[in-house]
Amino acid sequence: MSALGELRALSRRSRRDGPRVRHRDNRAAYLFLLPWFAGLLFVTAVPMLASLYFSFTKFNLLQPPRFIGLDNFTRMFHDERLWAALRVTFTYVLVSVPLQLVLALLLAVVLDRGVRGLAIYRSVFYLPSLIGGSAAIAVLWKQIFGAEGLVNHVLAFFGVPGESWVANPSTALSTLITLGVWTFGAPMVIFLAALRQIPVEYLEAAEMDGAGRVRRFWSIVVPLLTPIIFFNVVLQIIGAFQSFTQAYIVSGGTGGPADSTLFYTLYLYTSGFANLDMGYASALAWLLVVIIGAFTAVNFWAAKSWVFYDD
Amino acid sequence: MTTELRTPPRVSEGPSRRSDRALRRASGEARGRRLLRHVLLILAAMVMLYPVLWMVAASLRPTDEIFRDPSLLLDDIDLSNYADGWSALSHPFSVYLLNSMIVVIGSILGNLVSCSLAAYAFARLDFRGKRVWFAIMLVSIMLPVHVVIVPQYFIYSELHWVNTFIPLILPKLLATDAFFIFLMVQFIRGIPRQLDEAARIDGCGHLRIFAQVLLPLMVPALATTAIFTFIWVWSDFFTQLIFLTKPEKYTVPLAIRAFMDVSSGTNWGPMFAMSVVSLIPVFLVFLLGQRFLVRGIATTGGK
């Protein structure tokens, strides 16, 4: 807390030193944003608006969409599977994101320096993220959490009988959360890159002042890392809400057993492509945008009190 | 190794304050702690690696043995899955590797250039509607791909771009991966503003500030972007499935799925073998790429 305050004061002081003229750079900004604007216009906006339109239609892909007003949205209220999907997805987001981020930060700090063979360790810890979305993962996960998987072999060694974890409705989601946490490589790499950016002078200065390692971590590293922690929190939440591939592959596209791994986007995808109901799928997509948008807005609002920017 | 830059040996401070014995004990403790850390890391690494090792082992077994034998140990090494898998599809597997490589390299270049430009504007420039545009950018990554891919397909089909790599690369050239824009924005905001303000006083324009002051400081973020783009595009199945139709344009994920079929059975041996093959480039890129993450400090720390 106090460290954050100190840093804030420091940067405010430095800002006062330099002449900081407030002027708009509209022209330059639009030039820098030109590719992005073009992408927004040609690649993003049109399909987004199209999907918004589809959400008010009955559209089975094989025939042109037919306008049906708000029917797709009112249908959501009686859709029990949608509630199942929301329950699964919220559980996943609330459990896997914190676990994944804490693990990623911890390992990033450990792997940041001072260990021989760093490159190897980092790559090994990143490896799961490489196969996390591959078609082979369904089989691999059964090798671990299946009835005769690794986990049960270990349990059997201690005399504990185990059932299949992947195929039991009460544990299937936990195995997918484990899979999500297991692929923590992406946020770890981002943390590693961010740790690299912390000016050595800050740490040296603190060390001269006699700050121990733990104190240096909490009062220098963490505050300077907050923009990236914030980034990871925002995007891991967005990503977790959209989590699809792993549930799709592990459950064979069903979200089973008994809808216990029916992730929101999996349900949306099934509605759109398997059930050929792209209208309803689009409505579901926009509901998801509202939900994720709300989470992100709260994140940005809360960020004002804990994220430290040096600018 | 450049890693050591961060913790330079400080020979000068210790001895004057500490007794010899304390020093020896401290270094013994340090060695113990280092050892413990390695043991823990290796244990963790083994847990992380088990599935990967299983896959490698499976790729070295005949298909019909893969699911009958759960152990990691191999009786003998059978490389025939690799030979079979390489030539089992309509084209040699190298064609798919090459196609994936083209898409990946195009995507990386696109993301690096377009996203860093946009990120500079969002992080450093003050312009009308900035907050709104930023919000729009974020919303664009919240919409699941499954509902926008159909209208996208309409557009690309009209332009006769289906079955080319354009639908896979063009969006990256146009900064549609907002993930990376936001990532770079956060990195740039972590760079002290005094640096570019100093440059501005020296009369630098935005392009020079961006190219000469900020870009060199953003190497870790750029390396992260490149690595992630590589990995995500390399393993992306759905968009490649929809936009590529001719087998000679197939990429690695499409080729790997071609070994799978629920009704007549998956040829697991070749499939695992080619999965391992397709992992090698990604693993190498990561091994090499993360050196860039390290080199990043040399620049940042050296200032």
Add this chain to the structure above:
Amino acid sequence: MTARFRRTVAASALAAVAVMLTACSDTTDSTSGEDGAITLTMTWWGNDTRLENTLAIIDAFEQAHPDITIEPTYSDYSGYWDKLATQTAADDTPDIVQMDEIYLSTYARQGVLLDLSALEDQFDLSGYPQSAIDSGSVDGTLYALASGAASYAFVANTGLFQQAGVEIPDDTTWTWDDFLALTKQLSEKGGGDYYGFASSFGYDEGSLRLWLREQGETLFDADGQVAASEDAVAGFFDYLTQLVENGSTPPASTLQEGQGVGLSETFLATNRVAIGSFWNSQLSALSDASGSPLQLLRFPESQGSDYLKPSSFWVGSGRTDHPEAVAQFIDFMVNSEEAADLQLTERGIPLNENVRAHIAPKLSEVDQAAVEYMDGLELGDAEPVTPPNGSQLVPILSRYAEQVVFGQTSPQDAAAGFLGELGDAIANG
């Protein structure tokens, strides 16, 4: 540099990029042709074995028809339907399409498919039983010809039967109660190393349809409505719970683990159960995977109820520029001896009796057993064509089967829920 100039440069740079990209794009239309040459696009799902066969068939066809070129595409089953729907939405349906029975009417009723009745002179239909023609017809119009068919059956691992010291039962006289007792006995002999029975029975359409036919019902009627009674479906779910509670199958979660997996990972293929249920055409793939001798057994009490499911159809796109060429290819695919020699029973056992007779001597012993099994069946009436949106049948069924197996729902409630949801899906179609 004025701002305006800079803007112009940027804009033209973008335009240049666009032009460059267009220049290297492939703008040839798939169906365009000069001097009478015809190019047809074609798509199917399947693994690399099927790919090899199919490419060989395409080569043979192109040799026989030098003016026609076939451009193939293939993908795995689930991706296949995503892509086909997207292509169809954009009017890009390939000219020749491999079609699954559960999707046939969905596509046929949308006017997407080529009316083959109008091209009947292109086909030699003499070898087909009427039921095979009917199974490819929707509302009296022929849209599809099946390259093969299959019948749902039990598959016994005779090796495990021997190991257990249990005789293979007489499948013409056994009852469902016998099956329950037999599989329980096998599980007990297995002592956890193997079980009596596990498969997608209860989760898949074949088992449900055959069960209902034995009760004198069908899942759908000829008008495309859900016709099965709640009691009959409840009886089906109830039998499934009995199998689990009786110990005939492994514990529920283990049984569940075997769902939705490829053939080679099924419990039967890994020699962990003595009996499984499959389509008879899958016998040779199963034997390859298990390495043990396998034998097909009829469902108990199934005389006169068995039916043939077309295992994959060939259809044409209604928007093709070359309907005759499409018809020629489909005819070659399903009726020519050359194509039959190349794919044998890989796409199911040929429905065309002439073709079936032609390949019979060339088949492996296992495949011959599968053909003999099918020839020996007393077939009932053809199964009505699955109505539009009927493709949701399997996901809905397996979801209720899961709830029943894990005791979350009673068989009666599951039956009501299943029929209600299926009816809604079809009404929505």
